[in-house]
Amino acid sequence: MARHGYTYSAGKLIKHGLTRGDWPRMWRRPEARSSYDVVIVGGGLHGLATAYYLAADHGMTNIAVLDKGYLGGGGSGRNTAIVRSNYLTPEGVAFYDRSLALYNSMTQELNLNVMFSRRGHLTLAHTDSALRTMHWRAEVNKLQGIDSSVIDPQEVKKEAPSLDISADTRYPILGALFHPPGGIVRHDAVVWGYARAADHLGVHMLQETEVLDILCEGGEGPDGKGTGGRVTGVRTNRGDISAPAVVNCTAGWASLISNMAGVPLPITTHPLQAAVTEPCKVFLPTVVVSGSLHVYVSQTDRGELVFGASVDPVGTYRVNGTLEFTEELAGHVLELMPGISKMRLMRQWSGLCDMTPDYSPVMGTTQVDGYFVDVGWGTYGFKAGPVAGETMAETIATGRDADLIAPFTINRFTEGDLVGEKGAAAVGH
Amino acid sequence: MIVVNCPHCGPRNSSDLRPCGEVTSRPDPATASLSEWRTYLYMRENPSGWVTEAWYCRSGCRRYFTIERNTATNETRRSEAS
Ligand SMILES: Cc1cc2nc3c(=O)[nH]c(=O)nc-3n(C[C@H](O)[C@H](O)[C@H](O)COP(=O)(O)OP(=O)(O)OC[C@H]3O[C@@H](n4cnc5c(N)ncnc54)[C@H](O)[C@@H]3O)c2cc1C
Numbered sequence: 001m002a003r004h005g006y007t008y009s010a011g012k013l014i015k016h017g018l019t020r021g022d023w024p025r026m027w028r029r030p031e032a033r034s035s036y037d038v039v040i041v042g043g044g045l046h047g048l049a050t051a052y053y054l055a056a057d058h059g060m061t062n063i064a065v066l067d068k069g070y071l072g073g074g075g076s077g078r079n080t081a082i083v084r085s086n087y088l089t090p091e092g093v094a095f096y097d098r099s100l101a102l103y104n105s106m107t108q109e110l111n112l113n114v115m116f117s118r119r120g121h122l123t124l125a126h127t128d129s130a131l132r133t134m135h136w137r138a139e140v141n142k143l144q145g146i147d148s149s150v151i152d153p154q155e156v157k158k159e160a161p162s163l164d165i166s167a168d169t170r171y172p173i174l175g176a177l178f179h180p181p182g183g184i185v186r187h188d189a190v191v192w193g194y195a196r197a198a199d200h201l202g203v204h205m206l207q208e209t210e211v212l213d214i215l216c217e218g219g220e221g222p223d224g225k226g227t228g229g230r231v232t233g234v235r236t237n238r239g240d241i242s243a244p245a246v247v248n249c250t251a252g253w254a255s256l257i258s259n260m261a262g263v264p265l266p267i268t269t270h271p272l273q274a275a276v277t278e279p280c281k282v283f284l285p286t287v288v289v290s291g292s293l294h295v296y297v298s299q300t301d302r303g304e305l306v307f308g309a310s311v312d313p314v315g316t317y318r319v320n321g322t323l324e325f326t327e328e329l330a331g332h333v334l335e336l337m338p339g340i341s342k343m344r345l346m347r348q349w350s351g352l353c354d355m356t357p358d359y360s361p362v363m364g365t366t367q368v369d370g371y372f373v374d375v376g377w378g379t380y381g382f383k384a385g386p387v388a389g390e391t392m393a394e395t396i397a398t399g400r401d402a403d404l405i406a407p408f409t410i411n412r413f414t415e416g417d418l419v420g421e422k423g424a425a426a427v428g429h
Numbered sequence: 430m431i432v433v434n435c436p437h438c439g440p441r442n443s444s445d446l447r448p449c450g451e452v453t454s455r456p457d458p459a460t461a462s463l464s465e466w467r468t469y470l471y472m473r474e475n476p477s478g479w480v481t482e483a484w485y486c487r488s489g490c491r492r493y494f495t496i497e498r499n500t501a502t503n504e505t506r507r508s509e510a511s
């Protein structure tokens with residue numbers, strides 16, 4: 001396992017603890033080269049995982065990952081880290097399930113404890129129509145070998161005893177979709193693990209390097225951009241870098257980058273807010289999602305309750321918290337778990353989400369040669385990071401869209417072949 | 430809170446209204462090619478800065494109007510009945 005340089009182990013922990021010796025830096029701060037084989041824009045999980053798999057699986061190491069801020073400063077450092085594969089479409093299920101498999105072996109593969117906890121995932125149904133969608137999802141899931149089934153309120157109570165399952169509430173719990181392999185992961189560790197491993201394989205991570213333009217030639221639009229064109233490099237705040245392949249992994253900022261290549265995207269950017277309580281004794285064993293109440297909750301290993309919701313309705317690049325969110329969240333959570341009314345919220349934050357019309361990503365090759373997209377991750381892209389990295393690396397190395405992402409290319413919008421995941425992804429990220 | 434000025438009802442919290450997204454120009458359905466139509470349906474500029482967008486005054490006059498909003502700051506200007 002020479003994939004990660006300095007090996008972390010219990011022995012090293014004791015040694016560093018006793019000697020108080022510094023740990024080696026997880027990645028370098030290299031000087032930029034004037035050209036790379038691949039330039040990846042965006043140093044979140046998706047950009048870093050793509051770089052790692054290009055190096056590890058395809059032997060391509062002359063790669064730079066550019067971020068205007070710091071690694072993991074976007075959605076990758078702000079999400080609520082829910083991982084699951086009980087989606088609605090066969091294409092979605094196959095894709096996300098591969099990601100779950102990669103999460104399962106990640107701690108060993110990256111030699112960094114990502115604290116993946118497969119604690120089970122409950123999606124509550126409060127209406128007959130929601131219950132019907134749960135049955136539909138369960139059958140699609142089972143056909144593809146995913147552990148997923150509909151359970152009744154008594155079984156729900158067994159999985160999460162703090163839930164109020166009485167029939168006289170405003171939104172009674174009629175049942176739930178139960179997905180035992182779902183869970184949560186430590187999001188920062190995942191980002192750092194990929195960054196460390198990619199650095200060790202020779203990838204350059206260039207932080208505080210903002211892409212200002214994508215350089216193209218031969219396209220039908222202005223400056224050789226757009227359909228039929230070819231990528232030649234990027235312009236940054238630190239100068240030009242030439243590259244025959246440029247990958248857009250900028251999530252909430254995806255449209256701004258893509259417009260620079262003359263490739264419009266079916267995306268609008270919306271903030272998604274989350275909040276966390278003070279820590280308390282662990283009482284909530286599973287992840288609980290309620291689509292009708294627009295809320296989900298899990299408890300971290302430290303005992304804090306982490307809450308999330310659906311995106312703010314107004315598209316904007318401004319990330320600030322709103323009182324509407326906190327009020328609605330508190331009301332809805334107490335509807336589900338009246339017992340926690342005395343707990344205090346500690347923090348509330350927000351991140352940008354790149355929403356698509358069908359709640360599926362936009363991935364792979366585009367109408368501009370050498371310009372690749374891995375965007376449209378909305379509120380569900382963290383769980384997809386590993387498989388997105390793996391399949392994007394294959395796509396870039398071979399020049400052909402990997403099988404698992406073929407349904408998600410930008411062509412589906414011109415062909416009218418959308419992959420509707422709204423029923424499985426609008427609230428439960 | 431994002432304040433949006435309805436030309437008929439005056440300034441309101443955006444949660445009283447329904448955002449309908451950026452205003453795009455609709456091609457003639459009789460002559461548009463499939464790809465022009467799909468571009469109109471799905472592709473968005475999604476800029477960080479000033480954009481003209483449509484709103485529906487859901488709990489007020491129940492009329493549509495357009496307004497310019499800066500998506501980086503959420504300032505608004507030039508509200509117009511449509
Ligand atoms: C509150 C919240 C909760 C969420 N919960 C979940 C969840 O439970 N499960 C789940 O699966 N997903 C969840 N998500 C979604 C998930 O966080 C994102 O889909 C995912 O992190 C996207 O990763 P990324 O690497 O593509 O993008 P990001 O991590 O956003 O990285 C994009 C990077 O691009 C950089 N960038 C932007 N513009 C430029 C430029 N011009 N030049 C250079 N760099 C640039 C940014 O600085 C940023 O670091 C949540 C999101 C939020 C906000």
Ligand SMILES: [Zn+2]
Nearest residue numbers: 438486489490
């Ligand atoms: Zn009005």
